[in-house]
Amino acid sequence: MKARISNPLSHALLALCITQSGQALANQAGASDPSSQAGGFLKIGYGYKFEQTPYHDEKNGAAMFLSGRYQFDFGLYLEASHGANELDLGNSLGFNFYNTEHWNFDLHAMQAHGETVMEFVFGVDDIPMQSYRMDRDETHMLGLRASGQYGQTSLQFIVAPYSFNEDYDDALFGSAWVAHTWQIKNWELYASLGANFRSSEIINHYYSTSSEIVDLGIPRLAAYDADYGVDVIGQIGLNYPVSRDLLFESYYRYTDVSDSIADSPVMKLFSDLDGRSDNVTEVGMLMSYVF
Amino acid sequence: MLYKLLLSVCLVSAPTVRANNEPLKPVMILSPAQCVAIHQGQDCYVDIKLSWQMPTPGEYCLFSSIRVEPLKCWQKASAGQLKREIVSSENVRFILRRPTSQEPLATQELELAWVYKKNARARSSWRMF
Numbered sequence: 560m561k562a563r564i565s566n567p568l569s570h571a572l573l574a575l576c577i578t579q580s581g582q583a584l585a586n587q588a589g590a591s592d593p594s595s596q597a598g599g600f601l602k603i604g605y606g607y608k609f610e611q612t613p614y615h616d617e618k619n620g621a622a623m624f625l626s627g628r629y630q631f632d633f634g635l636y637l638e639a640s641h642g643a644n645e646l647d648l649g650n651s652l653g654f655n656f657y658n659t660e661h662w663n664f665d666l667h668a669m670q671a672h673g674e675t676v677m678e679f680v681f682g683v684d685d686i687p688m689q690s691y692r693m694d695r696d697e698t699h700m701l702g703l704r705a706s707g708q709y710g711q712t713s714l715q716f717i718v719a720p721y722s723f724n725e726d727y728d729d730a731l732f733g734s735a736w737v738a739h740t741w742q743i744k745n746w747e748l749y750a751s752l753g754a755n756f757r758s759s760e761i762i763n764h765y766y767s768t769s770s771e772i773v774d775l776g777i778p779r780l781a782a783y784d785a786d787y788g789v790d791v792i793g794q795i796g797l798n799y800p801v802s803r804d805l806l807f808e809s810y811y812r813y814t815d816v817s818d819s820i821a822d823s824p825v826m827k828l829f830s831d832l833d834g835r836s837d838n839v840t841e842v843g844m845l846m847s848y849v850f
Numbered sequence: 851m852l853y854k855l856l857l858s859v860c861l862v863s864a865p866t867v868r869a870n871n872e873p874l875k876p877v878m879i880l881s882p883a884q885c886v887a888i889h890q891g892q893d894c895y896v897d898i899k900l901s902w903q904m905p906t907p908g909e910y911c912l913f914s915s916i917r918v919e920p921l922k923c924w925q926k927a928s929a930g931q932l933k934r935e936i937v938s939s940e941n942v943r944f945i946l947r948r949p950t951s952q953e954p955l956a957t958q959e960l961e962l963a964w965v966y967k968k969n970a971r972a973r974s975s976w977r978m979f
Contacts, residue, residue: 598967600966600967742892742893744895745885745886745887745888745894745895747888747889798888799888800886800887800888800964800965801886802886803884803886803963803964803965804965805965806888806965849965849966
């Protein structure tokens with residue numbers, strides 16, 4: 560099974576983010592109002608990454624990282640999240656409509672689940688007799704995001720009740736995060752803890768056993784009706800500014816995949832493969848160039 | 851006659867010889883000249899080495915823009931050196947002057963830089979989803 564994040568919209572958003580971030584940062588002097596939300600950054604990194612997950616074979620080697628954000632003066636923003644210190648949930652688009660001293664409120668469209676491809680090959684004595692492939696497009700959802708900042712502590716909440724996925728309408732995605740940073744000389748140590756909620760409609764869409772496979776009568780792939788699921792994610796990291804443009808980053812992230820996903824017959828099958836695991840572990844060390 | 855001619859040549863050329871051995875103006879060297887923090891507004895930590903040299907020996911004190919009292923003073927000295935950790939969230943100006951005078955004799959500036967500009971979302975370097 561492969562979980563990929565790629566489609567024309569993502570590429571377009573990423574390209575726009577890159578070009579607009581570069582232009583915006585070149586004109587940074589214009590956004591001198593300290594209360595202005597306009598502006599952004601673009602960060603491209605290269606380094607080492609280890610990743611063990613039920614979604615694909617273990618990765619252990621060189622990797623590219625990219626993240627960025629840009630907000631226009633009128634409130635529209637673009638975000639690309641393929642970086643080191645974040646979940647790989649692709650690109651986001653939104654509108655920042657209200658701000659207080661400590662909080663930002665956005666109308667936020669984001670990726671609630673990545674694209675998945677499941678390929679099953681059935682056979683006897685290593686002789687393949689039947690194959691089956693199940694593709695699921697990524698799910699983008701629309702909702703509200705609230706981001707708070709109190710000193711070195713950050714909070715973020717998302718509630719997204721509207722799905723752009725044509726296969727289902729009623730779905731709910733939510734997330735809650737808390738994070739804190741500590742400065743030790745010029746080093747930055749941070750820790751974050753979060754939870755992602757996905758309603759049963761989302762879980763069933765990606766992890767239920769399709770009728771075609773259930774009809775095969777394979778005991779390990781019986782019918783499965785999932786409940787809602789909550790992933791819990793913990794992350795720690797250490798960063799250091801090498802120069803004005805170069806940032807050393809390192810991180811460790813662990814995701815406890817929800818029981819609703821882990822108990823799925825298809826997920827049990829894939830997580831038993833060599834190089835895979837029930838939960839997600841990611842470690843990275845890289846140098847990033849920040850525009 | 852030849853002796854007087856040689857003596858005149860020596861007297862005329864002496865100031866040039868003296869200018870090659872002594873500095874004509876104050877010198878101050880700061881290393882490093884920049885401190886980098888991750889976020890704008892954060893305190894930046896840097897171990898600096900500051901060297902100075904003056905044309906004439908005397909009493910000199912080194913001041914910085916982040917504290918009132920001098921960092922160090924020297925008595926009957928024409929050169930000095932300071933090694934110290936500096937912590938600041940803004941540019942720091944170092945000034946060498948006599949303790950009884952406000953006139954700066956030599957100055958250097960430690961420039962602060964940062965990776966992320968300050969805005970309300972600056973901490974989105976590690977987005978959370």
